[in-house]
Structure formats: C-alpha cells, structure tokens
Amino acid sequence: MQRYAPLAVAALLALVPFLGLSSYLMHIFILVIMWAIIGMAWNLLGGFTGLVSFGHAAFFGLGAYCAAIVYHHFAWSGWWGLPLSVVVVALFSLVMGFVVLRLRGPYFNLSTLAIGEVLRVTAQNLDKLTQGDLGILLSQRTWTEKQNYYWVVLLLALGTYYAVKALVGSRRGYYFVAIREDQDAAESLGINTTLNKTISLTVSGVLTGIAGAFYFNYMGYIDPKVVFDLPGISILAIMIVMVGGAATLTGPLVGSVIMVLLAEWVRSIPKLGAAHMSVFGVLLILMIIFLPNGLVGDFGKIRKLFRRKEAA
Amino acid sequence: MSALLEVRGVSRFFGGLAALSDVSFSLEQGEILGLIGPNGAGKTTMFNCVNGFYPPSRGEVFFKGERISGLKPYQICQRGMARTFQVVRPLQRMSTLDNVVASAFLRAKSRHAAVEKAEEILKFTNLWEVRDMLSKGLPLGLRKRLEIARALATEPELLLLDEACAGLNPSELDESIAIIRRIKERGITIMIIEHHMKVIMSISDRIVVLNYGQKLAEGTPEQISRNPQVIEAYLGEGE
Amino acid sequence: MPKLEVFLQTLIQGFLLGGLYALIGLGMALIMGVMKIINLAHGQLMMIAMYMAFWLFTLGHVDPYVSVLLAVPAMFGIGVAIQKWLINPLQRVDSIMPQNQIILTVGIGMVLTNLATLFFSGDYRSTPVSYATKAWYLSDFWKTSPLELSVSYKELVSFLVAAAITAALWFFLQKTDTGKSIRATAQDKDAALLMGVNVERMRVVTFGLGTALVGAAGCLFIPAYYLFPDLGGQFTTIAFVVTIIGGLGSTTGAIFGGLILAVFESFTATYVGMGWATVGRFVIFVAVLIFLPGGVYSLIRSKKLGK
Numbered sequence: 001m002q003r004y005a006p007l008a009v010a011a012l013l014a015l016v017p018f019l020g021l022s023s024y025l026m027h028i029f030i031l032v033i034m035w036a037i038i039g040m041a042w043n044l045l046g047g048f049t050g051l052v053s054f055g056h057a058a059f060f061g062l063g064a065y066c067a068a069i070v071y072h073h074f075a076w077s078g079w080w081g082l083p084l085s086v087v088v089v090a091l092f093s094l095v096m097g098f099v100v101l102r103l104r105g106p107y108f109n110l111s112t113l114a115i116g117e118v119l120r121v122t123a124q125n126l127d128k129l130t131q132g133d134l135g136i137l138l139s140q141r142t143w144t145e146k147q148n149y150y151w152v153v154l155l156l157a158l159g160t161y162y163a164v165k166a167l168v169g170s171r172r173g174y175y176f177v178a179i180r181e182d183q184d185a186a187e188s189l190g191i192n193t194t195l196n197k198t199i200s201l202t203v204s205g206v207l208t209g210i211a212g213a214f215y216f217n218y219m220g221y222i223d224p225k226v227v228f229d230l231p232g233i234s235i236l237a238i239m240i241v242m243v244g245g246a247a248t249l250t251g252p253l254v255g256s257v258i259m260v261l262l263a264e265w266v267r268s269i270p271k272l273g274a275a276h277m278s279v280f281g282v283l284l285i286l287m288i289i290f291l292p293n294g295l296v297g298d299f300g301k302i303r304k305l306f307r308r309k310e311a312a
Numbered sequence: 313m314s315a316l317l318e319v320r321g322v323s324r325f326f327g328g329l330a331a332l333s334d335v336s337f338s339l340e341q342g343e344i345l346g347l348i349g350p351n352g353a354g355k356t357t358m359f360n361c362v363n364g365f366y367p368p369s370r371g372e373v374f375f376k377g378e379r380i381s382g383l384k385p386y387q388i389c390q391r392g393m394a395r396t397f398q399v400v401r402p403l404q405r406m407s408t409l410d411n412v413v414a415s416a417f418l419r420a421k422s423r424h425a426a427v428e429k430a431e432e433i434l435k436f437t438n439l440w441e442v443r444d445m446l447s448k449g450l451p452l453g454l455r456k457r458l459e460i461a462r463a464l465a466t467e468p469e470l471l472l473l474d475e476a477c478a479g480l481n482p483s484e485l486d487e488s489i490a491i492i493r494r495i496k497e498r499g500i501t502i503m504i505i506e507h508h509m510k511v512i513m514s515i516s517d518r519i520v521v522l523n524y525g526q527k528l529a530e531g532t533p534e535q536i537s538r539n540p541q542v543i544e545a546y547l548g549e550g551e
Numbered sequence: 552m553p554k555l556e557v558f559l560q561t562l563i564q565g566f567l568l569g570g571l572y573a574l575i576g577l578g579m580a581l582i583m584g585v586m587k588i589i590n591l592a593h594g595q596l597m598m599i600a601m602y603m604a605f606w607l608f609t610l611g612h613v614d615p616y617v618s619v620l621l622a623v624p625a626m627f628g629i630g631v632a633i634q635k636w637l638i639n640p641l642q643r644v645d646s647i648m649p650q651n652q653i654i655l656t657v658g659i660g661m662v663l664t665n666l667a668t669l670f671f672s673g674d675y676r677s678t679p680v681s682y683a684t685k686a687w688y689l690s691d692f693w694k695t696s697p698l699e700l701s702v703s704y705k706e707l708v709s710f711l712v713a714a715a716i717t718a719a720l721w722f723f724l725q726k727t728d729t730g731k732s733i734r735a736t737a738q739d740k741d742a743a744l745l746m747g748v749n750v751e752r753m754r755v756v757t758f759g760l761g762t763a764l765v766g767a768a769g770c771l772f773i774p775a776y777y778l779f780p781d782l783g784g785q786f787t788t789i790a791f792v793v794t795i796i797g798g799l800g801s802t803t804g805a806i807f808g809g810l811i812l813a814v815f816e817s818f819t820a821t822y823v824g825m826g827w828a829t830v831g832r833f834v835i836f837v838a839v840l841i842f843l844p845g846g847v848y849s850l851i852r853s854k855k856l857g858k
Contacts, residue, residue, distance in 0.1 A: 052650040103840060106589050106799070109650055110791055111840055117788065118833040125826050171423065174414040181403035188363060188397075190389035190418035190466050230784070231661055238654060275669055281661035288655045289640050327853065
C-alpha cells in the first residue's frame with residue numbers, strides 16, 4: 001500500500017489543472033513542485049551525504065543558461081536545454097568535485113558558496129555569451145496556458161523522487177550516510193569516499209540543473225542576478241530541506257510547500273511585503289535553534305509539545 | 313609460509329618529529345601479533361601507515377606480497393585488511409545493524425546478501441540484541457565490539473585492532489578476549505595494540521615492542537617479559 | 552615611465568586597502584579561532600556600523616574617524632547580544648547537519664541586510680567629509696621625481712588607524728590577562744577551562760571583540776566608499792577569503808591575508824577589468840584551497856618547526 005502512495009499522490013496532483021484554478025494559483029503549484037525537485041536534489045548531497053552546499057544556485061543557473069543559450073545563439077527550442085544541461089552540469093560537477101570534494105567541513109561549505117558567486121559574476125561579465133545583466137528573453141513561450149508546464153514539472157519531480165529514493169535505498173545510500181557520519185571510518189571500511197562523494201554531487205547537481213532549464217522555459221526570462229542568486233536560490237534550497245527535514249525522502253516536499261507558500265503570503269502583506277527576507281531570516285534562525293531536524297525530522301518533538309498541552 | 317604483512321624500514325615524520333624510525337617486522341598468516349610500547353611510542357602511527365591513512369615517509373609496507381604503502385585506506389581494505397580505531401568511530405546516526413551492513417557491502421553483491429552477512433557477524437560478536445539501537449546510544453563496551461564487527465564484515469585476512477580492550481570492565485574484557493580468539497579460529501590474522509599486559513601476554517603468539525618510534529624488541533611473550541630493555545622502558549608505567 | 556607608475560600606484564592602492572581588509576579579516580579570524588564559528592553575518596555587521604557612522608555624520612556632523620570611538624563599543628554590545636541569545640543556545644542543539652551555526656549566521660545576515668533596506672532604503676550613501684579629495688602627490692615631496700604617485704588622505708588615514716588598531720589588538724592579546732585567556736581558549740578550550748579560564752565569558756567577549764573590530768573597519772571604510780545594504784554580503788565574502796588565505800583562525804595570517812587579497816584585487820582591477828575584481832577574489836580563494844589549504848599560517852608554522 002505504502003509503495004503506491006507516491007504514485008497516488010502524483011495522480012491526484014495531475015488532476016489539479018482540471019480544477020479550473022486561476023493562473024496565479026497554477027503558478028504557485030508549479031513553483032512548489034519545482035522547488036521540491038531542487039530540495040530533493042540538495043538533500044541528497046546535504047542531508048544524506050552530509051556535504052552542505054551553499055552554492056546550489058551554480059547548478060540551477062547553469063542549467064537555466066544551457067536552455068537560454070541554446071535558444072538565443074542557435075535558435076533551437078529552449079527545451080533542448082534540459083538534456084543539454086544534464087551533460088553540461090555533469091561535466092561541471094566533475095570539475096567542481098575535483099576542486100572542492102577534497103575539502104572538509106567549513107572549507108567545503110565556503111567553497112561551494114564561492115563557486116555559486118563566481119558563476120554569477122562570470123555570467124554577468126561574459127555578456128557576449130549570456131547578454132550579461134540584460135538577461136535572455138524567450139520571445140515565444142511554448143504554451144500560453146500553464147497546465148502543460150505543470151505536467152512537465154510534475155513528471156520531472158516524480159522522476160527525481162524515484163531517482164533519489166532508489167539511490168538512497170541502495171548500497172550507495174549506505175555509503176553516503178557512512179561518509180556523512182564519519183568519513184575516515186568509512187574509508188577504512190573499504191568505501192571509496194572520493195568516488196561516492198562525486199556521485200552524490202553530480203546527481204544532485206544534474207537534478208538541480210534540470211530544474212533550472214525548466215525554469216527558463218517556463219518563466220521565459222532569466223538573468224544572472226536571479227538564477228545565480230545566493231539568498232533566493234542557494235539559501236532557499238537549504239531552508240526548504242531544513243524546514244522539511246534533512247535526510248528524509250518527504251522532507252523537501254513538505255519544506256517546499258511551506259516555504260513557497262510562506263514567501264507568497266509574506267509578499268502579499270502590504271507593509272510587510274518588502275521584509276520577506278527578514279521573515280525568512282528569522283524563520284531560519286528559529287528553525288535552527290528549535291527544530292534543527294525540520295518538521296519531518298523533529299516530528300516527534302512537535303507531537304510531544306502538543307501532547308503536553310493537552311495534558312495540561 | 314610467506315609473510316602476510318611485511319613492514320620494511322618504515323619511518324614517519326611529522327614536521328621535524330620522527331614518530332617512527334626505521335621499523336621492520338613481519339607477520340605470518342594465522343598468528344596474533346601484539347604491538348606494545350609506552351604511550352607515544354608510535355603504535356597507532358604504525359597502524360596508520362600500514363592501513364593507508366598516511367604513507368610512510370620512508371620504507372615500505374607489503375601485504376600478501378604486494379606493495380601497499382601509498383595506497384588509500386579503502387583500496388587496502390579491498391585487498392583484505394581491516395582496522396578498528398582507538399577512539400571508536402561508530403556511524404552514529406545509523407543503527408548497529410546498519411553500521412555493519414554498510415561495511416558488508418564491500419563484498420556483498422546485493423543488499424540482501426549484505427544484510428545476511430551483517431546479521432551473521434552481529435551474532436558472532438554478541439551484538440544481536442542491540443542490532444536496532446542507534447549506535448550512538450551504545451555503551452563503550454558494545455561500541456568497541458561494533459568496531460570489531462564492522463571490520464569483520466569486510467571479510468579481512470588481516471585485522472588491525474587498536475586498543476580494542478581499553479576502558480573495559482573485567483567481564484567485558486573476558487568477552488572481548490573470547491571474541492578475538494574466535495576470530496583467530498576463523499583463520500584471520502590479527503595485529504593488536506594493547507596496554508593491558510595480561511591481555512597481550514595471554515593471546516599474542518609474538519610481540520613487537522616499540523619505544524620512541526623505534527623497534528625495541530621482538531619475540532614470544534615469554535622472551536619479551538624477560539627482556540631487560542623492555543622492562544626498563546616500562547618502568548614507572550602503570551599496569 | 553607610465554607602466555611603472557601604474558604598477559606602483561596599483562600596488563600602493565592595494566596595500567592601503569589591505570590594511571582595512573586585514574582589520575575585517577581579523578575580527579572573523581578571532582571568532583573562528585576561539586569559537587570555531589564561521590560568522591557569515593560578519594560583513595552585514597560591518598554594514599550596520601557603517602550606517603551608524605553615516606547617521607552620526609549626517610545628523611551629528613561627527614567625523615567618521617571619530618565615530619570609531621562611538622561605534623566600537625556599540626558594536627561590541629551588539630556582538631555580545633548576538634552571541635548570548637542566538638549563538639549560545641545553538642551549542643545545545645544536536646542535528647543531522649553540523650553546519651547549523653553557519654546557517655544561523657546566514658539567517659542573521661539576511662535579517663540585517665533586509666532591515667537595513669527597510670529602514671535606510673537601498674539608496675547609496677556616503678559621508679562627504681571636507682578632506683574628501685585631499686591627496687598627497689609624490690611630486691610635492693620629490694620635485695624631480697620621474698614618476699607621479701598619489702596617495703589619498705582618506706586611504707592613508709584609514710590605513711594608519713587600522714594599523715594602530717591592529718597593534719592595539721596585538722598588545723591586548725599578548726600582554727593582558729583577558730587577551731591571554733582568549734588565546735588559551737582558542738588553542739585548547741578544555742585545557743583553558745581546567746586552568747580557571749571562564750570559557751563562556753571568553754566566547755562572549757571574543758564575539759563582541761570580533762564585531763567591534765569589523766565595526767571599526769566600517770567606520771574607516773565609509774569616508775572613501777559608498778554605502779548600501781547589499782554591501783554586507785560583499786564584505787562577508789572578503790572576510791572569509793582573507794581568513795582562508797591567512798589560515799582559518801589565525802590572527803597573524805589574517806593580516807597577511809588582507810594585504811595579499813587587496814593587492815591581488817587591485818591588480819586584477821587594473822589589468823583585467825573593474826568588474827573582474829570580484830572574480831579575482833574567488834580565483835585566489837579557490838587557488839589557496841587547492842595549493843595551500845592551511846593558508847599563510849601553515850607556511851609560518853612550518854618555518855617555525857624548522858622543516
């Protein structure tokens with residue numbers, strides 16, 4: 001029964017476009033699902049393998065620009081960006097891995113942050129290729145209605161979910177967690193830590209890159225400040241996983257729903273709108289201190305809190 | 313019988329400090345070799361060089377006739393050498409069973425096989441009852457045994473035990489000694505670092521003594537216990 | 552001689568900026584060394600101090616260099632508050648991702664940046680002091696000089712004050728009891744505890760001190776540069792690149808790191824292009840991580856051990 005739960009959920013979600021929701025609400029749904037993909041991808045590297053990346057925007061933006069450049073310079077459909085991003089981001093991940101995976105702890109975290117920022121500044125400066133800060137505009141979107149985009153992203157999310165699930169349940173999953181818990185001990189037990197960290201990084205990057213390529217095709221416009229944004233992409237990815245629960249399969253899904261809805265809600269409040277970053281910051285701080293394992297991870301803690309209230 | 317492990321002229325420097333100086337010895341298959349010496353003698357450093365944590369600054373290590381000095385720990389483990397750590401390093405947020413499954417995957421072809429192997433090892437090391445407990449909740453004695461269980465799951469021919477008996481109470485000690493003997497019966501060669509003199513003397517076939525990074529003496533437990541230099545090195549040491 | 556002129560001018564500019572960069576990095580290195588925390592809100596705290604200096608100047612006509620005396624204690628207090636109420640509670644928390652404290656400081660940084668945008672708007676601010684354009688020219692001193700080099704008054708004063716603060720810090724850490732306690736805590740927290748050092752208080756003092764240092768850097772920075780809320784992020788980046796170059800947690804290293812980074816950026820800006828200075832910053836960061844992960848500090852240490 002439990003095995004089919006994800007498929008059942010997906011089937012239900014697939015029916016959403018038939019509810020006749022407004023374009024705005026469909027947009028929210030699409031964002032939630034897209035961020036669920038990014039969250040699951042980040043979680044593979046950060047939650048399961050323990051390599052906390054502060055620069056996932058690098059993969060997202062790279063994927064987005066694959067689609068955008070292919071459209072802008074070769075006049076192909078932006079959708080070719082999706083398969084292309086797999087190749088490009090995979091290669092990039094290998095090179096990036098060679099540089100950063102040898103680093104431990106904070107050195108690793110900071111270097112991922114640096115790489116995200118390097119790509120942003122590079123995209124801003126290489127204007128022959130990327131149009132710099134002007135960005136790239138998709139003059140004709142594939143579909144005018146939102147529903148087809150919705151089904152595409154839903155399919156991508158389903159694929160991501162099963163890919164991550166398969167990986168985590170396999171020998172790789174054990175190796176990832178072993179590396180997270182104690183890298184040296186894992187190495188002594190015959191685990192090729194370099195290889196496995198590279199696999200985790202590459203899969204995580206590629207999945208995020210696909211989301212980025214989708215983003216270009218869906219939004220129809222990207223520029224470096226948006227797709228390589230540190231707080232808007234990289235930190236948001238971390239927050240989604242933290243809020244939902246790291247190293248769980250459903251955590252990123254829960255986190256994505258909460259964070260995207262929260263963002264929209266805060267933005268819509270008249271006075272508070274511009275302060276949504278502060279709200280996020282405060283939320284992040286509170287989460288870290290009180291619910292460090294996220295809602296799914298610290299579910300037990302939350303239940304206890306409610307039980308105590310009832311008893312009183 | 314050719315030597316299973318050969319350590320030839322191994323030295324290891326840290327900055328200007330010589331933690332090991334030109335140490336040579338060999339290990340025959342099937343025996344238990346005890347590595348002893350006062351604190352700071354270089355015993356764990358020797359393990360680290362043999363196991364691949366860092367290469368020797370000078371000298372070489374041969375395992376089953378193949379030169380392994382310079383290889384990474386996981387490559388050495390794949391060739392049949394496993395080790396435990398002095399300060400135990402369980403994979404904390406995994407259960408006892410999962411800890412052993414993770415290392416069983418080295419040889420197991422499938423998850424099913426890995427779990428089977430892990431369960432067999434847990435029973436062998438008397439950890440079956442706590443198999444579902446998170447390893448960070450285990451008391452020290454059981455954690456030490458988990459170290460051994462994990463190493464065993466990689467099906468080693470040579471097992472390096474780094475102070476597997478330190479900090480154990482007498483009954484835990486007896487149980488550990490029994491397990492070590494059972495491991496030997498399975499045909500696994502053992503090199504063990506230990507401070508408990510009684511343990512070392514009773515289970516070792518041969519003993520190598522290190523002091524200040526140099527090999528001081530080598531021989532049977534009897535020979536070592538009568539060696540004046542060894543006695544002098546340990547004078548003032550507890551135990 | 553124009554090529555040599557450009558080279559020397561770039562070098563001087565970089566060196567003077569290096570003094571400020573070193574000060575920024577010192578605060579972070581101190582916090583890192585004692586508390587093993589990477590404070591990614593460091594630059595944002597500097598930005599707050601800059602706004603303090605700005606408002607003191609605009610409303611009270613206080614010269615930024617004098618603001619140092621006012622901002623430093625205020626920043627110290629802010630740092631102490633952050634440490635006590637936000638970072639300390641985190642010590643008790645256990646979770647899957649050990650990078651929690653980095654993420655915590657990121658959250659703090661986000662809040663600070665956003666609040667600054669809300670209260671002070673995103674407009675560019677500056678403190679146009681009366682001596683803003685004053686500069687010294689080499690030809691004033693050396694009549695027959697073949698080169699023309701200039702040093703702006705602001706840059707030089709900032710550098711000298713930064714150097715003075717650094718010297719004062721050195722004196723504090725080496726000679727005073729509190730300073731020695733801080734160093735002891737950095738070297739070995741448990742040993743320090745056993746020797747009667749109030750480790751808790753040292754951590755609070757250190758965070759306050761680190762914040763105060765970066766606050767001073769902010770006051771020294773504002774006479775010469777523009778201020779806007781997003782500046783915080785840039786300075787955080789500078790701070791951690793400086794500490795990586797210097798060696799995580801090393802105050803001596805941070806000084807070298809600041810000078811090296813500023814000079815490198817200066818050359819990148821002059822010879823590659825203005826916009827590429829930021830990229831240059833990251834290039835040197837990655838290069839240090841690959842080739843000299845221990846930073847300058849590891850070079851100093853190995854010389855001491857007599858390799």
